[in-house]
Amino acid sequence: MRKIKRRKEKNKMRIIVISLFLFLIIMTSGYAAFNTNISLHAKGNIKCNPQNIEEKIKKDITTEGDGLYKDEYTEGRFVYRGTNPKNYIEFNNELWRIIAKEQDGTLKIVRNDFLDQEMSFDTAGNRTTGYCSQGDAPTNGCNAWSSNASMLGSPAEFINGSFRGIVDKDSEINTYLNGEYYNSLSPEAQNLIINYDYNIGGVPYNLSLTMKEQLENESTYKWNGKVALINLSDYMLANSNQNLCGTSGNNYKSENSAICRNTTWMNKGFSVYWTLTPYALFSDTVWDINGSGHLGNGYKTGINVASVRPVVHIKSSLTVCGEGTQNNPYQIQDNTN
Numbered sequence: 001m002r003k004i005k006r007r008k009e010k011n012k013m014r015i016i017v018i019s020l021f022l023f024l025i026i027m028t029s030g031y032a033a034f035n036t037n038i039s040l041h042a043k044g045n046i047k048c049n050p051q052n053i054e055e056k057i058k059k060d061i062t063t064e065g066d067g068l069y070k071d072e073y074t075e076g077r078f079v080y081r082g083t084n085p086k087n088y089i090e091f092n093n094e095l096w097r098i099i100a101k102e103q104d105g106t107l108k109i110v111r112n113d114f115l116d117q118e119m120s121f122d123t124a125g126n127r128t129t130g131y132c133s134q135g136d137a138p139t140n141g142c143n144a145w146s147s148n149a150s151m152l153g154s155p156a157e158f159i160n161g162s163f164r165g166i167v168d169k170d171s172e173i174n175t176y177l178n179g180e181y182y183n184s185l186s187p188e189a190q191n192l193i194i195n196y197d198y199n200i201g202g203v204p205y206n207l208s209l210t211m212k213e214q215l216e217n218e219s220t221y222k223w224n225g226k227v228a229l230i231n232l233s234d235y236m237l238a239n240s241n242q243n244l245c246g247t248s249g250n251n252y253k254s255e256n257s258a259i260c261r262n263t264t265w266m267n268k269g270f271s272v273y274w275t276l277t278p279y280a281l282f283s284d285t286v287w288d289i290n291g292s293g294h295l296g297n298g299y300k301t302g303i304n305v306a307s308v309r310p311v312v313h314i315k316s317s318l319t320v321c322g323e324g325t326q327n328n329p330y331q332i333q334d335n336t337n
Contacts, residue, residue, distance in 0.1 A: 048321035050333040076103040082240040086324030092189035105316030114307035122171040124302030130165035131158045135283035141302020143278040143286045145200040146170045152222040160202040161281035177227040196313040198228045202280035207249035232277035232287045239264040257294035273307040
């Protein structure tokens with residue numbers, strides 16, 4: 001009888017121990033699940049405090065290093081300069097970067113990465129009349145961004161050095177960006193883009209050419225549209241070393257490239273990409289951003305292909321979250337104004 005009683009007591013103890021063990025497992029699992037649910041719920045409810053984009057970027061205004069600088073050549077305009085300023089912004093579900101806050105508050109932005117395919121500026125033989133029939137343009141491609149009809153004021157002729165005449169249609173890269181490419185953007189992105197006046201005049205290579213003179217050359221002709229490329233001056237003004245790299249003459253010098261390529265966020269390594277600025281005195285060449293870190297002016301519009309970084313202007317009446325960094329870019333919250 002005693003043996004049977006001891007056996008029963010042992011079984012009871014075993015049942016109690018097992019029950020306690022199972023209870024602890026259930027309680028631990030339940031707590032973990034409860035705690036995880038709280039954490040996920042809390043994370044899901046973390047929200048930023050949206051601010052107007054103009055107010056948001058004011059904190060980046062500086063006079064040295066990386067940041068937002070007052071544009072000394074255009075009243076009321078600000079440009080981002082330096083190696084890696086906080087100018088990242090999400091647009092079309094992609095990473096873009098702010099070039100400038102314009103006088104009217106609109107933002108000039110450029111796609112951070114190149115489009116997938118390199119392309120010609122204007123295929124050789126695409127335009128062979130008027131201005132584009134002169135020099136090497138008929139065989140190498142024409143460097144006029146747009147037709148005269150699409151230029152502001154519809155000037156009677158396009159003049160670039162000794163070459164002058166009517167341009168009868170837009171360049172192929174212009175046609176692509178404002179047609180097939182624009183149509184590929186999301187409706188939300190299209191709604192943000194505004195038509196803007198882009199400077200499309202030619203700039204010569206001249207060691208003594210000042211930035212003021214360069215801007216005057218660029219603004220000789222203007223084109224109003226949705227999608228363009230960077231101007232030559234955009235590349236100059238993005239450099240935090242303005243003394244050495246702030247003019248086309250200095251920046252073009254190969255001996256300066258070791259410094260100049262490391263003081264601008266617009267340098268994209270060894271890839272060459274187009275600007276929309278014609279090289280003055282030639283009808284077939286456009287200024288390009290050379291992969292070695294300095295400017296190039298030897299790219300023939302129809303013979304050479306280069307990478308493409310689209311540029312657009314977007315509305316200023318936007319609220320955003322984020323801090324403008326690559327990992328936490330400005331994220332547009334309000335697209336209704």
